[in-house]
Amino acid sequence: MAAPKSGGGKTTIVCALLRALQKMGLTAAAFKSGPDYIDPLFHSRVLQTASHNLDLFLFGRGEQGTATARYLLASGSDGADIAVLEGAMGYYDGVGTTSEASAYDLAKVTNTPVVLVIDGSGAGLSLAAQIKGTAAFRRDSRIAGFIVNRIKPGVYAYFKDVWEKETGLTAFGCFPDMAGCAFASRHLGLVTAGEIKDFRSKIDALAEQVMQSVDVAALLSLARSARPLPYEEPVLKPAGPARIAVARDEAFCFYYEDSLTLLKQLGAELVYFSPLHDERLPDCEGVYLGGGYPELYAEALAANAAMKGSLKRALSDGMPCVAECGGFMYLLEEFSAGEQSVSWCGVLPGSSKMTDHLTRFGYVTLTAEEDTMLCRRGDTICAHEFHYSDSTDNGAAFTARKASGRRSWPCGRSEGRIVAAYPHIHFWSNPDWARRFVAACRTYREERHHED
Incomplete structure (x- = not known):
């Protein structure tokens, strides 16, 4: 249609x-x-x-x-x-x-x-x-x-x-x-x-x-009347087991369903939680914070101090985390829109602010400028940006290049086992990135069990 x-x-x-x-x-x-x-x-x-x-x-x-x-x-x-x-x-x-x-x-x-x-x-x-x-x-x-x-x-x-x-x-x-x-x-x-x-x-x-x-x-x-659909089923090597908490509520709801399915195919168990309504992370070894409309629920997210504290403690302890767009914003110290300013998680230094126009929009290719939890330096993945906010520190772990190749800019934060950036990625663009995420969560799981 x-x-x-x-x-x-x-x-x-x-x-x-x-x-x-x-x-x-x-x-x-x-x-x-x-x-x-x-x-x-x-x-x-x-x-x-x-x-x-x-x-x-x-x-x-x-x-x-x-x-x-x-x-x-x-x-x-x-x-x-x-x-x-x-x-x-x-x-x-x-x-x-x-x-x-x-x-x-x-x-x-x-x-x-x-x-x-x-x-x-x-x-x-x-x-x-x-x-x-x-x-x-x-x-x-x-x-x-x-x-x-x-x-x-x-x-x-x-x-x-x-x-x-x-x-x-x-x-x-x-x-x-x-x-x-x-x-x-x-x-x-x-x-x-x-x-x-x-x-x-x-x-x-x-x-x-x-x-x-x-x-x-x-x-x-x-x-x-459609002609037959030729396809081949890919061979995927599991990287789990690992339990990944996925933020899913009114504020965080932008996910590619097949990206989530790929994580499961690689050995991850997905559990869903709400940064708006829950007081703490579920029992997990990794966190996926997708995009959405966190700006519309800024005060409610700020008021949920228990969840912010739970997330900050877990990530400070080394729990792997992928955060995209709104999820990246939520990890920062502060968010503002007009005269409104609130405190968010403070996992990463910096703040984000709403603008009155699309800040960056369209298809990009990300190239890693350093080794991260998801990839090695020089690795690439296709991505998409679409947001009205901007942050004081977008990072430089990746170079984002427009599909036309005419323009590029630094983006993305990589700190320990955290990868956070404005672009949205689809893990099927490069399944190795999904595999490395699941593997990092499995490693964290093994570290916790060893400590116990």
Whole structure:
């Protein structure tokens, strides 16, 4: 499910379709093209199961990324009746001015047929030109048809035949604006699914609309037409056992599900905790602090002195920790936004502050400038940055280089067994980094047992 541009309503329609499939008694698997964390949270809330990111840059450019995407699509849809992939941005929008790592690129390497979600508001016959132009832009676009969003069913019925005739594509249905069912947005995109009141009733209403005005049977038939997916299962050597505590609550919720699964495949047991609500870390030998919206819960995080103390004692004792973006901010001494200033963990010296603009944004490649818990000097991994804050000490353990290669900057703190930085990484980009994390946690476990 793709679109000519962002804001066309892909996430709403994908979530409605996932729920409709569920109501029909089918098991759906959900995927998101690109590095976005928020849309998979919506998928997961609908299906009550994990959603997966498929990112041809984060997985490693070229054949490595292709092989990983195929494997993770196959493993993530194991046991499902249908896999639904949601595109990102415009269909052809990829790295820089190219289509690399775009939804189009992903559809091409996974042999996935494509349906365009097109905004039909304020257009009639001209909509056919937009649909046809998007489909014909590349000879192998794989676009089989379209769903017209934000249009009254009567208007859709009036233009349907001419749109199909002019484009040569299948019209799979329409979706009207529905009062009270829109998802709100803020600085990093949509609000998270967990924050939406009456989420289930809204999704049920959207699903009922899909079942009324979208030809779901035809979509299922299109899915069945997909060519076989070639893939190879990787051979992974376990590095555990180790027990890793993963921060997961309203403030920290940005994780790539397959990164977490990889840690488990390497021998880690994952236990979840809340820096907002819990008083101490669970029994563990490592900590993973992902990103999210800690800035929205700054005072509550600051007020939880017991958790801050528990985390600081554990990491000061040598417990391994990976902290990304919001997790990195939380480890610093202070956070400020406007006139507000609060104390956070103080594990690392320095402070972070919200700005009114994106500070750094986009795909980067990280190159290690020193040996760290995760890697050796010179090792690389693909990553993504997307944040409105900045810190007084971003570190220099890595060099971040834009995907275009035109700009680079130092980033990342490595202190003992702590690796903390603004960029988000996907462990499938370089599974050795995940293996070294699990191995460091296992070593810490052995050290503790030896002391006992």
